[in-house]
Every structure is written in structure tokens, then in C-alpha cells.
Amino acid sequence: MTSILAFFIGIFSAVAAYILHQLIHLIERLLTEDFLTDAVNWLYLVFPVIGIWLTSLFIKYVVRDNISHGITRVLYAISTKRSVLKRHNCWSSVVASAITIGFGGSVGAEAPIVLTGSAIGSNLGQLFHMDKRTLMLLVGCGAAAAISGIFKAPIAGLVFTLEVLMIDMSMASLIPILIASITADIFSYIFTGTSTLFTFTLQSPFSVERVPASILLGLVCGVMSLYFMRAMNFCEGQFAKMKQHPYRKLFVGGITLSTLIFFFPSLYGEGYTTLGTFITGKTVTDWSQVMNGSLFYGHNELLPLYIGLVMLTKVIATSSTNGAGGCGGTFAPSLFVGGFAGFLFARLWNMQQISVYLPESNYTLLGMAGVMAGVMHAPLTGIFLIAEITGGYQLFVPLLIVSVVSVMFISIFEPHSIYAMRLAREGKLVTHHTDKSVLTLMSMDSLIEKDYVTVQPDMLLGKLVNVLSSTDYDFLPVVDTAGRLMGEIDINKIRHIVFRPELYQKFRVAQLMTPVPAILYRNEPMEDVMHKFDTTNAEALPVVDINNCLQGYILRTRMLRAYRQLVADFSAE
Numbered sequence: 001m002t003s004i005l006a007f008f009i010g011i012f013s014a015v016a017a018y019i020l021h022q023l024i025h026l027i028e029r030l031l032t033e034d035f036l037t038d039a040v041n042w043l044y045l046v047f048p049v050i051g052i053w054l055t056s057l058f059i060k061y062v063v064r065d066n067i068s069h070g071i072t073r074v075l076y077a078i079s080t081k082r083s084v085l086k087r088h089n090c091w092s093s094v095v096a097s098a099i100t101i102g103f104g105g106s107v108g109a110e111a112p113i114v115l116t117g118s119a120i121g122s123n124l125g126q127l128f129h130m131d132k133r134t135l136m137l138l139v140g141c142g143a144a145a146a147i148s149g150i151f152k153a154p155i156a157g158l159v160f161t162l163e164v165l166m167i168d169m170s171m172a173s174l175i176p177i178l179i180a181s182i183t184a185d186i187f188s189y190i191f192t193g194t195s196t197l198f199t200f201t202l203q204s205p206f207s208v209e210r211v212p213a214s215i216l217l218g219l220v221c222g223v224m225s226l227y228f229m230r231a232m233n234f235c236e237g238q239f240a241k242m243k244q245h246p247y248r249k250l251f252v253g254g255i256t257l258s259t260l261i262f263f264f265p266s267l268y269g270e271g272y273t274t275l276g277t278f279i280t281g282k283t284v285t286d287w288s289q290v291m292n293g294s295l296f297y298g299h300n301e302l303l304p305l306y307i308g309l310v311m312l313t314k315v316i317a318t319s320s321t322n323g324a325g326g327c328g329g330t331f332a333p334s335l336f337v338g339g340f341a342g343f344l345f346a347r348l349w350n351m352q353q354i355s356v357y358l359p360e361s362n363y364t365l366l367g368m369a370g371v372m373a374g375v376m377h378a379p380l381t382g383i384f385l386i387a388e389i390t391g392g393y394q395l396f397v398p399l400l401i402v403s404v405v406s407v408m409f410i411s412i413f414e415p416h417s418i419y420a421m422r423l424a425r426e427g428k429l430v431t432h433h434t435d436k437s438v439l440t441l442m443s444m445d446s447l448i449e450k451d452y453v454t455v456q457p458d459m460l461l462g463k464l465v466n467v468l469s470s471t472d473y474d475f476l477p478v479v480d481t482a483g484r485l486m487g488e489i490d491i492n493k494i495r496h497i498v499f500r501p502e503l504y505q506k507f508r509v510a511q512l513m514t515p516v517p518a519i520l521y522r523n524e525p526m527e528d529v530m531h532k533f534d535t536t537n538a539e540a541l542p543v544v545d546i547n548n549c550l551q552g553y554i555l556r557t558r559m560l561r562a563y564r565q566l567v568a569d570f571s572a573e
Contacts (some may be wrong), residue, residue, distance in 0.1 A: 002134055005124050006141045006176035010183025013117035013145035017184070018191045020094045020109055020116075021150065027102025028269055037292040044104070044262040044293075048321070049254035051103020055096050056250060056325035063092045068322055070115030070329055071419045074143060074165060077122070083135040084126065089119030096327035104261055104268045106317035110150060111329020117146030121180075137173055140165055141180035149184035151197060153388035156381055157181040163378035164417060197272065198279050200390035203359040206398050213358055214398045217345050218370055218405025224311075224341045225374025225410045228334060229418050231315040239323030246325065253324020260317045264310045265293040267317045271336040278343045278364040279390070287343075287360070304347060311340040330418055334375040335368045342367015365390060366402045373403040374410040377417040382406075442526045447559055448543055448552035454479045455509050457486060461497070462504030464489065464512070477542060478513045483549045485542055487513035516542055520554060529554065530563075 035041045059067060065086065067073070070093055077085050093112035101109055121142030125135040140161045148157035158174070158181050242249045261267045266274045274290050281287045288300045296306045318333040346363035365386050373382030382403040387393050414421070454477050455467060467476065468491055476489040494512050497503050517536035520529055520543045532541060533556050543551045 001128070002130075002137065002176045003179055005121075005128065005130075005138060006180040007183050009117070009121045009124060009138065009141045010145040010148075010180040011187055012120045013113075013142055013180070014149035014184040014187035014191065016090075016094055016116045016120070017113050017146060017149035017188065020098055020113055021192075023094070023098035024101045024109060024269070027098065028104075031103065032268070035293055038297055039293070040262065040295060041265070041293050042262075044265060044268065045258045048104035048106075048258045048261055048268075049250075051100050051105055052254050052257070052321065052324045052326045053250060054103070055100045055105075055327050056246070058096055058099065059092075059325070059327070063088055063096070065092075067093050067096060067112075067115070067327060069419075070111035070113075071143075071164070071331075074115055074118045074139065075419055077118070077139065083122055083132065083139045085115075085119040085122040085139070087119070087123055089115055090123060091116070093327060097329075100321065100326035100328050101269050104257075105321040105326045105328055106257060106261070106267045106269070106271070106314065106333065107321045107326060107328020108270055108330065108332025108335075109328065110147065110331035112327060113146045113150050114143050114329075114331075117142035117144075117149070117184075121145075137176060140173075141177050144177045145180040145184035147385075148181040149188045151385060151389050152185055152188050152192075153385050154178075154181040154185040156385035156388050157184070159380040159384055160378065163381055164376055164419065196391055197389040198276055198365075200279055200361065200365070202394050203282075203361055204357070205394060206362075209356045210358065210398065211401065213349065213356060214366065214401040215405055217342060217363060217366055218402040219409055220341060220345055221338060221367060221370025221402060221406040222374050222409025224337055224371050225334075225406060226413050227312075228315055228330075228337055228371065228375050229410075229414055229421070232319050232330065232418065233421070235316060235319030236323060239319070250324050253320040253326075256320040257317055257324065260313050260320075263295060264306070264313060266290050266310050267314060270332045271314075272332070275336065275339040275364065275368070278339060279361045281361070287347075304344060304351075307340050307344045307347075311337055311344065314340075330375065331372070334372045334418075338368040338371025339364045340367070341371060362395060362398070365395060366398055369399050370402040370406040374406040375418050377407060377411065377414075377420075379403040379407045442559075442562060444520075444522065444524065444526065444529065444543070444554070447554050447562060449540075449555055449558065450552040452477065452553055454550065455489065456480065457508065457510035457513065459509045460505060461507040461509075461512070462501075464509055465498050465504065468498065473540070475540060477550055477553075478509055479550055485516070485519070485544055485548055485550045488516050488542070489513055519544055519548075521545070522551060529559070533559070 031047055077083055093115045097109050097112035118139045121138035125138040143165055144157035144161040147160050148154040277289050284300050288303055291297050291306050296302050314333055314337050342363040343360050346358040346360045349358050369382035369386040373379045383399045453471050474491045478486045517538040518532040518541055520541050522545055540553045540555045542553055
């Protein structure tokens with residue numbers, strides 16, 4: 001049954017990828033086909049703002065849900081929602097991202113289509129009442145099929161799912177993902193023919209003399225990956241501060257994006273056409289076509305400066321697009337920045353007339369793989385994606401060198417990918433470690449025990465003894481009149497006086513209570529909860545809100561019982 005569902009997931013994801021690309025190209029062609037190449041085009045200042053505004057209206061009044069950061073939302077669904085994605089995710093991201101990118105939004109279509117494919121897998125699994133583990137697998141099938149369908153890269157789709165999304169995969173689990181990925185690839189060929197995303201001809205085969213240059217490019221890609229992630233995180237943080245002012249976000253983000261596109265038209269849309277110019281071009285005249293329609297047109301000597309400025313401002317353009325209300329991902333921008341970095345590296349190297357020549361087209365592809373691998377912490381995805389979308393398997397060794405060096409460098413500074421970074425900070429990320437994954441999947445709300453009796457600090461010992469006799473617990477929380485936790489009564493610590501009636505009127509709860517061993521907060525990561533139990537050796541810990549009002553208790557025995565059950569379910573095939 002799972003394999004049959006994977007087959008249909010592959011078909012539907014390929015259809016969605018085809019529709020998305022056709023919509024993007026249709027809108028872009030209608031808007032820009034009459035643009036000049038030898039002069040600036042003032043409409044670059046208008047179209048991106050209109051696109052973001054239309055996308056915002058579509059999301060606000062039609063979708064009525066947050067559909068940004070597609071791959072992060074898939075990770076979140078796997079981590080905290082048991083792989084359940086909403087039905088509108090099967091189509092809403094396609095429409096929203098087509099409008100955003102077609103009008104010039106400097107983002108990629110891959111994250112939206114991954115969300116779409118994953119939602120198709122999730123909803124098909126829900127329709128046929130699949131269990132949680134199968135549902136997670138079908139979400140992976142949708143993600144793999146989406147990457148395969150949009151790039152015609154089935155192996156890249158498979159390794160993307162394994163590296164970025166999935167956990168504890170077995171050989172049996174690979175079969176449905178392969179079926180979905182290959183099916184999407186075949187149908188993409190049916191829809192669009194046998195051409196690859198980029199036309200690539202190997203100018204010069206790889207040689208041992210280029211190994212040092214490849215290692216150095218890997219370090220450059222690692223630095224660019226770090227810049228990409230840190231700059232993206234900073235810009236998103238600035239737009240998050242304007243969350244309550246949507247029109248301010250639209251104005252600031254829209255003006256920033258349109259201004260950057262006006263000066264650097266290469267930032268318009270996904271940017272794959274520009275990358276294709278670097279890959280197919282052979283002379284400075286060919287490469288200088290990337291400056292068409294800009295203030296740099298006709299100044300071929302400024303090509304390295306133009307490339308450097310575009311490379312650095314792409315992150316700002318991408319974050320401005322999403323921050324202002326657009327819909328798109330960082331997959332294509334990472335390829336774009338990497339391609340520019342690789343080309344600039346080779347161009348500057350060759351301009352120094354060093355004895356070892358570096359083919360600019362080859363190193364454009366190597367840079368694409370290196371930065372994408374670093375940003376996503378997925379070296380295999382970078383290697384196979386570039387090899388498949390160009391047919392450039394002859395570059396396999398340098399692709400391996402650059403991608404691995406880039407990931408090794410970025411891992412020193414950022415332990416998680418750009419998609420997982422937000423979830424990791426909130427403790428909501430499922431990792432490849434079963435114990436941590438199980439703790440992430442556990443819900444605090446399902447463990448809170450609310451059947452408890454509270455006492456107040458002015459209660460006399462005599463009345464406290466009566467309350468103790470009516471409860472099954474060895475503890476009683478002490479709260480004030482507002483419900484704020486003050487401490488607890490541990491029966492084991494007052495056992496020496498509870499059987500002395502002559503003291504019943506002499507002691508009050510405030511004199512007998514002790515501080516709680518530790519406090520748990522609502523929405524606290526379960527890994528931290530388990531750590532507090534281990535360090536305090538407590539049998540029960542209170543859960544409070546931000547005002548220190550008691551919400552309930554979590555019992556060690558109940559938590560461990562739920563943990564053992566989840567481990568059994570999680571590990572079962």
C-alpha cells in the first residue's frame with residue numbers, strides 16, 4: 001500500500017512542480033519581455049512591490065494561514081505535528097510563490113514545492129489512515145518527489161530527504177522514496193522533455209593540479225554559507241520586529257527589494273538564467289550579459305565588482321521578499337550565491353594569470369554545490385543535485401571536495417542547517433538520534449497531571465493532616481490566593497510531627513513547606529524536562545506559566561512510561 005501511495009505522490013508532485021514553473025515563467029514573460037537590455041528599466045521599482053502585495057492579499061484573505069519557510073514547516077510538522085500538514089498546503093504555496101517569483105521576488109520555488117509535495121504525501125496518508133511512522137515516510141516521499149520533479153534529479157531528491165528531513169531510515173523505507181522520486185522524474189520528462197536545467201559542456205577535465213584550488217573554494221563557500229545564514233537570520237529578525245505593522249513591512253521590504261533589483265537586475269526572480277550565462281559563456285562578452293538592463297551595462301571591466309555586489313546583496317533581497325510578505329524559499333538563493341561565488345573565485349584566479357587555469361563554468365557549478373551544501377548541511381544533496389541538473393558527472397571529485405570542505409567549515413560555527421536552526425533553538429527539532437527524537441515527539445500537555453490538591457501557607461498542621469489523608473501523593477503544592485506556587489509539602493519530611501496532635505495548632509504550612517526541587521515551564525523542551533528529573537532525582541515536578549501560577553505536575557513514572565512506549569513505536573518497522 002505504501003509503495004502505491006508513493007507512486008501517486010510522485011505523479012501529483014511532478015504535476016505541481018510543472019504547474020509552478022509554468023506559472024512563474026508565464027508571469028515573468030508577460031511582465032519583462034519588452035524590457036531593454038542596454039538601459040535601466042524603471043518598472044523594476046514597481047513589479048516586485050506589486051507581487052508581494054498581491055501575495056500578501058492572497059495569503060491573508062484566501063489561505064488565512066502562514067505558509068512561509070516551506071521546508072522549515074515540513075520539519076516542524078515532522079517534529080511536533082506527527083507529520084500532519086494542512087490540505088491547503090497542497091496548492092496554496094504553488095499559487096503564492098508563483099505570484100511572488102513571477103513579479104520579481106528574489107526567492108526560490110523549491111521550498112514551496114517541497115511543502116506542496118510533502119503536504120500531498122501527508123494528506124494521502126491521512127486519507128488512508130496510515131500510522132504515524134508511515135505518515136512520516138509519505139511526507140519524505142513527497143519532499144523527494146518535489147525535488148526530483150522540479151530539477152529532474154531523482155538521486156538528489158532521495159538524498160535531500162535523507163539528509164535534511166528524515167530520521168532513522170532503513171533499507172525498507174528507501175523503496176517508497178525511490179518510487180516517488182523516480183516517478184516524479186519520469187513525469188517531468190514527459191511534461192518538459194529531456195533537457196536539463198542547465199546546458200553544460202565540460203571545458204577541461206579535472207586534474208590533480210586543481211585540488212588546492214578546489215579546497216580553497218570549499219573554504220570560500222563555507223564562509224559564504226556562514227554569511228548567508230547569519231545575514232538571513234539578522235534580516236528576518238528585523239522584519240519580525242515589524243510583525244504588528246504589516247504595511248510597514250511591505251513598504252520597507254518592497255522598497256528594499258525593488259531598489260536592489262533596479263540596480264542589479266540579476267536579482268529578479270530565481271536567477272537561474274543568470275547562472276546559465278556563467279555556465280555556457282566562454283568570454284567576458286558572454287558573461288557580461290548578466291549586467292544587461294543595469295547601470296553597469298557596457299562596462300565589462302566592472303564585471304567582477306558587479307558579481308561581488310550581487311552575491312552579497314542576494315541575501316538581503318531574499319529576506320526582504322519573505323519579510324515583506326512574499327512566499328519563497330532559500331534553496332535557489334543558496335545556489336545563486338554559490339554560483340556567483342564560484343565564478344568570481346575562478347575569474348579572479350585566472351586574472352592573476354596563475355599557471356593552473358580554472359574553467360569558470362566548472363567552478364560556477366562547484367560553488368553552487370558548495371554553498372548549498374553548507375547552508376543546508378547536506379553535502380550529498382549538493383553533489384548529486386549539481387551532477388544531475390547539468391549532466392556533469394565528470395566533476396564528481398571536485399564536487400565532493402568543495403561540498404565536504406564547505407560543510408566541515410560551516411559546522412564549526414552553525415551546528416544546524418538554515419531550515420533546522422529555528423526549530424533547534426525552540427527545542428522542536430527531530431534529530432537522527434532516536435532518544436532525542438522521541439523526547440522531541442513527546443508532548444508536555446499529554447503528561448501534565450492536574451488531579452492534585454493544593455494548600456495555602458496559613459493552613460494549620462491539623463487541617464493539613466486531614467488533607468494528606470485524602471490524597472494519594474506524597475506531596476502537596478503550596479500556593480497563594482492568586483494560584484502562584486510558593487513551595488511544597490513533602491510528607492516524608494514532616495512524618496515525625498504528623499502523628500503528634502499536640503502540635504496541630506502550633507505549626508502552619510508556611511513553616512513546614514520546602515522549595516520545589518525544580519520548576520518546569522509550559523512548552524519547555526522535553527529534553528530539558530528529562531534533564532531536570534535526572535539532576536534532581538525527583539518523583540514529580542511542578543509545571544508553571546510565566547506568572548509562576550501552578551498548571552499541574554509531571555510524574556516521573558508517567559513520563560518514563562510514555563517515553564518507553566514512544567521508543568517502541570518509533571523503532572518498529
